[in-house]
Amino acid sequence: MTTLSQNLLDLSDFAWQRLRNRVEGMTDDEYFWEPFDGCWSVRETADGYAADWAWIPPAPPPFTTLAWRITHIADLLQAERTATWFGHEPAATDAALEVPGSAAAALAALDRAYDIWRRRLAALSQEDLDRPMGEIAGPYAESDGTSFALHILDELIHHGAEVGTVRDFYRGAHPEDPFAAALAGELTPTDRPALLAEAAAAQRWEVVPTLADLGFSVNEQTPDGATAAHLAAGTGSLDTLRFLVERGADLSLTDRQFNADVRGWAQWFKQADVAEYLATVRSAPETR
Structure with missing residues (x-):
């Protein structure tokens, strides 16, 4: 009988591979493409690159570029909370994400972030998945680890679908043969x-x-x-x-x-x- 942990890993791997296939061959022009005024993206600063962000975003929210979406996916997968909310500690090598400033750097960042997330997910015991997360999870203190794992997978799946859709838009707007x-x-x-x-x-x-x-x-x-x-x-x-x-x-x-x-x-x-x-x-x- 397949365990809950294995089902979560299998779903994660499936969603990840689908996303990874969809971003193969992405160019810098595509990565930074802003089809509308007011897009949120990744922008060069004096200290490298940073993603547009606000505690309370405009309503309706701005259209986000591939650069923004991919950075967001990488950030959420390797965020400290995907270890600590399960009662684990991040590995010493799990450094914070450097916002990628090119398509190639974005693919490398995605690969690294998924490796971190998958390692953390694979390390969870049934007790970790069943246990309420507690005070560290703030308003989600009573939610168990399974619900949080499913939340991260939902983020991976729905943002991955958005990435694929934006690539479709770009291809339609920039036809090539x-x-x-x-x-x-x-x-x-x-x-x-x-x-x-x-x-x-x-x-x-x-x-x-x-x-x-x-x-x-x-x-x-x-x-x-x-x-x-x-x-x-x-x-x-x-x-x-x-x-x-x-x-x-x-x-x-x-x-x-x-x-x-x-x-x-x-x-x-x-x-x-x-x-x-x-x-x-x-x-x-x-x-x-």
């Missing part, structure tokens, strides 16, 4: 190794063969761990899948969402024709 750039010779496999997988994710099947001819690997994976073969199998794009197999697609690779190989995707998404074809494929040819 990396596939056209690659076909024009402006983007190489070194520049963007997983471009062929991205083409499959976008269901741009017509560009997949040309990208393969240009040297883009058929076995690179999206942030979710899906290869072009996974995506072709799952969508029933049999002609593209045949091409990928001919070019050496590794059908044994597993994705991070379902932990399934290419055959598993065909079965999960009920692509009978694809599953029938894959049953005839004994092994992938040598990768080019």
Whole structure:
């Protein structure tokens, strides 16, 4: 039987991986993008960077940038209270967050903050989860550790969803066509190794063969761990899948969402024709 602690860890890891995948490839322009006047963001000061903040924010609250939202997530995950409210002490190495002033620094800060939070969550006993938090939690003194753990997970989940939505807004306001750039010779496999997988994710099947001819690997994976073969199998794009197999697609690779190989995707998404074809494929040819 799965314990409460393991269920909390599993939910945390799932929400975290979804967020981490959604911020992969973020640029500085995107990180600081302010689509409206009056946004709250992260701003450079004489002492580094600081996030806009007020005890009582304006009503309605201002739109917050990716920089602000990501800083907030990192801060709440590694805040001292995610140890002390459970009756534990922060590790000596759990220094306060330095507000990240670039997209790369933000991703590093997120990774570090999640490592701290996960370590603290994994250390909780059932007694820690059942016990009222007491005076240290102020108005939440009578709430138990489980309720506080769920609160932190709710913060991770709903702010993570906001981050994904802002990235969608940014992409819509700044359209790009990396596939056209690659076909024009402006983007190489070194520049963007997983471009062929991205083409499959976008269901741009017509560009997949040309990208393969240009040297883009058929076995690179999206942030979710899906290869072009996974995506072709799952969508029933049999002609593209045949091409990928001919070019050496590794059908044994597993994705991070379902932990399934290419055959598993065909079965999960009920692509009978694809599953029938894959049953005839004994092994992938040598990768080019």
